[in-house]
Amino acid sequence: MPDNSGHETTGTAPGTTGTAPGTAPGGVGTASPDEVPVFELGDVSVSYNGNPALAGVTMDIGAKEITAFIGPSGCGKSTLLRSLNRMNDLIPGARVRGELLYKGTDLYGASVDAVQVRKRIGMVFQKPNPFPKSIYDNVAFGPRTVGMKGSMDEIVEKALRGAALWEEVSDRLRESAYSLSGGQQQRLCIARAIAVEPDVILMDEPCSALDPISTVRVEDLMAELKNHYSIVIVTHNMHQAARVADRTAFFSVQVDDTGRRIGQLIEADETGTIFTKPTDKRTEDYISGRVG
């Protein structure tokens, strides 16, 4: 197999290996029955230059709902998020193993183009990262990249309305994106992501650089967006997960015999269940603030 991406995919069927030590029986989540899951993960492991960062993750991620990844630092939750749209390809030495299906297609299959993957699975980052261009051009960048048909003005307006930013910027679309506040910049990044009409939006701690008021606005926006998109959010903030997520996956760090710290999925379930009656002791300790 030509090694052009630095990734290796093994054809392991989901749930057949069970090599993840300590994965609770309830740790394998299934999406709500009326929707086909958007992602199906089977024994997914990620390593950087041979050092495992995350091992043995098996779970489903449901469509048109918000899934939160929570857990202490170094538990691999961001790593997992970044393997969902192959952003890990950009990091030299990163390797994803196991089965990672997006709507039934192996994301790391030999014929899959990472560029095409990212057109369907958008991403919003921890720190707002608008391009040093005008507000308009920021939103139009994706549609122009994808070659979307139709009036660009309408596409831009629709995306900005979708991100609840239109009212604030409609009279200054030609101004630099850096003239916006941090919270507005992050909503601009969300507008930029939804402008290409993806299926999924991945959010990597989208509110960690924002003030509480901006955070509330982004959370309200997420609740709105889940009617149209599947959302996966990594958050450091348990309360945020409790507020916005339909389902929550708890990750933790396991120290192996050689002293390496490897992230693993402890359990994934309905957010209410995770926060009120978690199956695993470690989840309970984390949720109740005893650890992490």
Next chain:
Amino acid sequence: MAHSSMAASTAGASPRRPLAGAGTSRWGEKVIKTFLALCAAFSILVTTGIVISLVVPTVNFFGQIPLVEFLTGTTWAPAFANPSFGVLPIVVGTLIVVVTALAVAIPVGLASAIYLSEYASSRVRKVVKPALEVLEGIPTVAIGLFAFFFMRPLAERYLPFLPWDTPFSIGIAGVAVGLLIVPLVASVSEDAMRSVPAGLREGAYALGASKMRVSMRVIFPAAISGIIAAVVLGTSRAIGETMVVLIAAGAGNPNLTFNWFGSAQTMTAYIGGTATGDISQGTVVYDTIFAVGALLFTMTLTMNIIATRLVRRFREVYE
């Protein structure tokens, strides 16, 4: 309450030195500051010195030759029995070299920069970047010889139908100057591209942009001020380059010519070739060196000012 506790803590800190007077005792700091300021002033003093040393003979020169004749004349023969002081032939020589050099250095330099910054693996970069920097340090006389003894004969062998009527060629000299400044352009613009925050790169990739699109539409515009700076530095070097043109471009034709393939003189080559031991001070020829030098200085200064304006206008400020 808070007041009394603060008073108590201040009282407890009595063994410390008094706050007043601490600044006056730091004379060591002042010595260092003065020394650093003098070093910074030194380069300004040197520049001023250069300008003054150019001005006196230049003024002297224009006392004898009218400015208009100097700037519009098309024959440059200051040392001939029947002298002529039209500077245009050597200005055109310089322009041919600069345009040719940039035509080589901008595409090659920027392409290398994009490759190194966006495409190359860290292993490749670790080898190529230092190699480029070594190339920057090659003595220009070596490149001049390379142009004269290797590039020019090679060009004639493979392109014999072109009018190579002398062993010298101003165009070939320009290409050689271009090769000379490729490392500079590549290295400076690569630094500019690499310093574009990783977040912008990720943001663009996350929208499904290809590597080419990320490089051209996000990284390149974000780094444009550094890239323009690289090109300006390269242009300044091309204008000022003397050795390569002295060796490979020939002594030149006193008359205005645009012949890329033939010999021609540049402003720097004229100065370099004329400012030898057997030129006597006080003669017009002596003064011409400084007049040409002053013109060269004005040209580069103007170019730098225009470039600074350009950078300010096109810069995409991040953060």
